[in-house]
Amino acid sequence: MSNPSTPNPAPVAKGSEVLQGEGALYVDLDGTLVASDLLWETALLFVATHPLESWRILVWLMQGKANLKRQLALRCLPNPAALPYRQGVLDLLHRESARGRELVLATAGDRRVANCVAEHLGIFSAVIASDGARNMAGARKLKAILTHNGGGRFGYVGDAFIDLQVWSKASDAYVVASSERLLRAANRVCRPRQVFRERRRDFFALIRALRPNQWVKNILLLVPLFAAHKLNNLSLLASTLLATVLFSMCASAIYILNDLLDIEGDRLHPRKRKRPFASGAASIPAGIVVSGTLLAGALGISTSFLPVSFSAMLVLYIVLTTAYSLFFKRRLLQDVFVLSGLYTLRLISGGAATGVNISPWLIAFALFFFLSLAYLKRYSELLQLSDRNLRQISGRNYLAEDSALVGSVGPASGYLAVMVLCLYINSTAVTAYYKTPALLWLLCPLFLYWITRMWFLAGRRTLADDPVVFAATDVVSLASGVASVLIVTAAV
DSSP states (O other): OOOTTSOOOOOOOTTOHHHHHHOOEEEOTBTTTBSSOHHHHHHHHHHHHOGGGTTHHHHHHHTOHHHHHHHHHHHOOOOGGGSOBOHHHHHHHHHHHHTTOOEEEEEEEEHHHHHHHHHHHOOOSEEEEEOSSOOOOTHHHHHHHHHHTTTOOOEEEEOSGGGHHHHHHOSEEEEEESSHHHHHHHHHHOOOSEEEEOOOOHHHHHHHHTOGGGGGGGGGGGHHHHHTTOTTOHHHHHHHHHHHHHHHHHHHHHHHHHHHHTHHHHHTSTTGGGSHHHHTSSOHHHHHHHHHHHHHHHHHHHHHHSOHHHHHHHHHHHHHHHHHHHTGGGSTTHHHHHHHHHHHHHHHHHHHHHTOOOOHHHHHHHHHHHHHHHHHHHHHHHHHHHHTTOSBOTTSSOBGGGHHHHHHHHHHHHHHHHHHHHHHHTSGGGGGTOSSGGGGGGHHHHHHHHHHHHHHHHHTTOSOSOHHHHHHHOHHHHHHHHHHHHHHHHHO
16 A cells, blocks of 8 residues: 555556546545544543643644644544444445545544554555644545546545535545435435435433443432431432432433543443444534533532532542543552542432431441452453453553452452441440341341352353442342341341
């Protein structure tokens, strides 16, 4: 393949009058060849790798969109092997290439990004792209195409309204139709030779991105009310349920943010690559809007209807989860301690929403218990890593050989939580809440069994990488939870 940055057409097959008559086929990149926008992706990659320099993006944008693209491309490039290519468009390009037709990548993206993709695919003879000074979109792209092919016939594959100018001059048009409105507009300016109906299902994809299955974690906000034996207080219960909804809104917003910042890492994972943003099923701008709306809505409702102390806890949760996405999840051990702290913060927030005091015993138990679950999540990921013959978790500072150590300290943390429970049952504090505290000793073997079983399941590759979500659908875990509630109720 010739240098893709050199805009010289490759010779067509000798004697092929049909191909000479058709001219080169020019292919758009963002939304056409790949089901994503690489400007947004490079911006998010820059934020993920240089979070303290994110403010530079606004400065570069003020100097022009082409300059923004160039500055981002100079600092970070997407992994071309992991991009969500549209298979239908790729099949078309391979067919045309096999016929001897010249293929040119014509994109408004920066040349460095375009060259990266062109070199990976190895089917393009040239690249037309933005150069840091000119944004190669719309009329500029059309002019560059006409200059490149000498004003002759050409084909074009595009996906947006700005491509209408190019389609109107193309001898054969190929439309990646994300909406009926776009297809109708394209039909007014050209007669598409082929239509790729790639409708983006933003609504349903964004619902999946919210991860409603993860909301089960926020039931922890009810624990302080249960531990204080005040679930029958309807006013406090209503406040706690509202707090749980607000935590779920914030959690979903941060899940979206985390997915946006970890798109490349997700694409390298056999299961996570199917997530909405990694797969291109949901647009990045839509994700940013939904995330911001959820955060603003949760904070607004919290300050209007719940105590200031709860709002402060909610802000702290947002700050810590954002810091986790930007910093802590890439740092050895710090990530699991932050995860454990976030679970414990839910308990404290449940108390803040109702004014119920949280026992130091409950906090101590929660710290060790959730630390064990955080280690369990990493342990499961490390085993999956080993099964795929990889050495390091993408975006994490853990190596495959760390699994033995994680598999030791994780269960130990869980057993320490049970030790805290034993000390509490044997303390004088227990008599203030329980009429028959001796019954609480039944909780100890129950917790020991559950913790040990979860680690066994992880070792056998039965457990997914999120133990809390797994437990919410596991019959034995649910039965253990019900048994715990019955024991506590009987002790009261």
